Amino acid sequence: MTRRFGAATLLLLLTACGGDLDVDAISLANGMTAEILQERVERFTPARIDFDPSVLEPWEREVLSKLVDASDIMHEIFALQVSPENPEWAGRLAAYDGPGAAAAAELFRIMVGPWDRLEHDEPFLAVGPKPEGAGYYPPDLANEEFERWLGQNPGDREVFTGYFTLIRRDGAGLVAIPYSQAYAEQLERAATLLREAATLSQNASLTNYLNLRADAFLSDDYYASDLAWMELDSRIEPTIGPYEVYEDTRFGYKAAFESFITVADSAASARLQQLKDWLPRLEAALPVPDTYRNPSRSFESPIRVVDEVYTGGDTRAGVQTTAFNLPNDVRVHEQKGSKKVMLRNVARAKFDAILSPIGQTVLAQDMAGRIAFDPWFTNVVMHELAHGLGPTTITTASGERVSVNQVLRDQYSALEEAKADVVGLHSLTVLAEHGVYDAAFVEQAFLGHLADLFRAVRFGTSEAHGKANLIQFNWLREHNALTIDDATGRFVAQLSAVVEANRALAREILMIQANGVYDDAVAFVRHYGATVPPELEGALQRLSDVPVDIRPEYRVLDVRNAW
Ligand code: ZN
Numbered sequence: 001m002t003r004r005f006g007a008a009t010l011l012l013l014l015t016a017c018g019g020d021l022d023v024d025a026i027s028l029a030n031g032m033t034a035e036i037l038q039e040r041v042e043r044f045t046p047a048r049i050d051f052d053p054s055v056l057e058p059w060e061r062e063v064l065s066k067l068v069d070a071s072d073i074m075h076e077i078f079a080l081q082v083s084p085e086n087p088e089w090a091g092r093l094a095a096y097d098g099p100g101a102a103a104a105a106e107l108f109r110i111m112v113g114p115w116d117r118l119e120h121d122e123p124f125l126a127v128g129p130k131p132e133g134a135g136y137y138p139p140d141l142a143n144e145e146f147e148r149w150l151g152q153n154p155g156d157r158e159v160f161t162g163y164f165t166l167i168r169r170d171g172a173g174l175v176a177i178p179y180s181q182a183y184a185e186q187l188e189r190a191a192t193l194l195r196e197a198a199t200l201s202q203n204a205s206l207t208n209y210l211n212l213r214a215d216a217f218l219s220d221d222y223y224a225s226d227l228a229w230m231e232l233d234s235r236i237e238p239t240i241g242p243y244e245v246y247e248d249t250r251f252g253y254k255a256a257f258e259s260f261i262t263v264a265d266s267a268a269s270a271r272l273q274q275l276k277d278w279l280p281r282l283e284a285a286l287p288v289p290d291t292y293r294n295p296s297r298s299f300e301s302p303i304r305v306v307d308e309v310y311t312g313g314d315t316r317a318g319v320q321t322t323a324f325n326l327p328n329d330v331r332v333h334e335q336k337g338s339k340k341v342m343l344r345n346v347a348r349a350k351f352d353a354i355l356s357p358i359g360q361t362v363l364a365q366d367m368a369g370r371i372a373f374d375p376w377f378t379n380v381v382m383h384e385l386a387h388g389l390g391p392t393t394i395t396t397a398s399g400e401r402v403s404v405n406q407v408l409r410d411q412y413s414a415l416e417e418a419k420a421d422v423v424g425l426h427s428l429t430v431l432a433e434h435g436v437y438d439a440a441f442v443e444q445a446f447l448g449h450l451a452d453l454f455r456a457v458r459f460g461t462s463e464a465h466g467k468a469n470l471i472q473f474n475w476l477r478e479h480n481a482l483t484i485d486d487a488t489g490r491f492v493a494q495l496s497a498v499v500e501a502n503r504a505l506a507r508e509i510l511m512i513q514a515n516g517v518y519d520d521a522v523a524f525v526r527h528y529g530a531t532v533p534p535e536l537e538g539a540l541q542r543l544s545d546v547p548v549d550i551r552p553e554y555r556v557l558d559v560r561n562a563w
Contacts, residue, residue: 026092034100047349047550066197071312078313117318133250258313262306359451376448382424394516411521417468
């Protein structure tokens with residue numbers, strides 16, 4: 001396998017360097033035109049991913065530069081995970097000079113392959129449908145064949161279903177190839193870069209993480225380096241390796257390589273710590289009777305606010321990540337919990353390119369004009385903190401302790417996301433009462449959130465976040481907190497009514513969670529979260545010109561040549 005990947009990579013390099021390999025140009029998928037391709041590219045608006053290099057020590061710049069190179073290797077591996085044929089297709093696409101050639105190349109770059117991630121992986125090049133489970137499994141492998149193999153070879157189960165192996169055919173049988181072998185050439189280069197960065201580092205926790213992660217690339221054992229990642233206490237905060245399993249649409253077993261290279265902002269982190277210190281008092285201020293409070297919740301899960309410097313792999317494909325929660329290894333959760341990382345400058349770029357134009361399109365003009373980044377982002381942070389407020393377990397009639405998640409089942413995620421939104425906003429009003437924020441700042445946070453309702457519903461309402469926002473929209477409409485100006489068709493918020501309705505919704509959802517009656521949850525979600533009313537549908541149609549996401553342009557690539 002290693003040789004095959006090596007040859008494919010070489011082809012990509014030769015083509016990229018203008019080598020005159022004789023390759024057959026690829027063609028567009030049936031029905032695909034230059035216009036459609038261009039429209040699909042323009043859903044992603046270019047956005048500069050900025051950070052402040054002036055705060056960095058010289059050694060930190062050198063470390064960042066190594067990590068940028070290592071991220072490109074993660075990207076190279078991820079492209080092979082999407083499909084081992086990706087390098088060959090990239091070469092053939094470069095040889096294509098027919099209609100839509102430039103747009104096709106750009107879309108290929110955005111999607112990391114020939115399938116459109118915003119169109120249910122529909123192919124835009126003539127390569128056929130995306131295999132289930134991407135490049136992790138043989139494309140012609142039937143699930144039954146995989147299960148039969150595991151039934152006949154029970155000793156294979158652990159490694160075949162593991163995070164860090166590819167499945168390939170081996171004669172008439174199947175074989176699992178560890179990532180460290182399948183991508184040996186790339187991972188050895190990446191490990192060398194991480195070790196060089198570790199040597200340059202003057203921060204012990206960073207050095208430790210980089211060395212352990214370099215070891216993991218070669219051993220496929222990521223446990224020790226995941227623990228070291230939880231202990232990072234460094235301005236440079238890298239997250240690099242195989243993590244999420246979403247690309248494995250077949251079974252969700254296989255982890256995709258990716259990288260987030262970030263720098264922490266000390267002022268933002270201090271403000272965040274201040275908010276976290278308030279959590280016990282915010283729990284005490286939830287709009288529920290005292291018997292339903294949960295004073296024993298722990299508030300220990302670390303949250304970091306950072307600026308993204310560079311990314312690679314899974315996270316660079318398609319829609320850009322603004323926050324992530326890692327690692328996924330439950331053994332690490334048990335020992336150290338997990339860490340939430342919020343990418344402030346990515347959030348800023350999306351705010352400018354998407355949220356602000358949405359507000360300008362759907363909200364009354366004087367309201368849209370007051371939406372600002374800081375209050376909105378504070379509200380996003382509060383959403384994350386609010387996941388840590390409210391009931392987590394209930395006692396059944398038989399005296400058994402069960403989690404809210406277990407009793408509310410398929411209704412839980414949408415309700416929990418809605419809870420985080422409304423409890424977060426409610427908590428901001430509590431903080432304003434204590435003088436942490438002024439009233440105008442909190443009003444601006446509410447206005448930003450109203451624009452966010454439209455942004456979230458745009459992605460569809462079958463998934464938890466979309467449904468959570470639809471619930472809020474319909475609740476606010478029913479409580480006359482959000483009305484329509486007939487002359488302009490824009491939504492007008494009665495802010496004091498919005499604050500009141502939001503508080504009432506917080507109470508409603510918290511009580512559903514506290515009582516844990518599944519049928520109550522079903523009835524509530526059916527009433528508020530099932531129907532997109534015509535006025536919302538109309539507003540969404542007016543948003544068709546607002547981009548769906550951003551195409552990152554990383555400042556570090558411009559500045560690092562001078563380092
Ligand atoms: Zn959430």
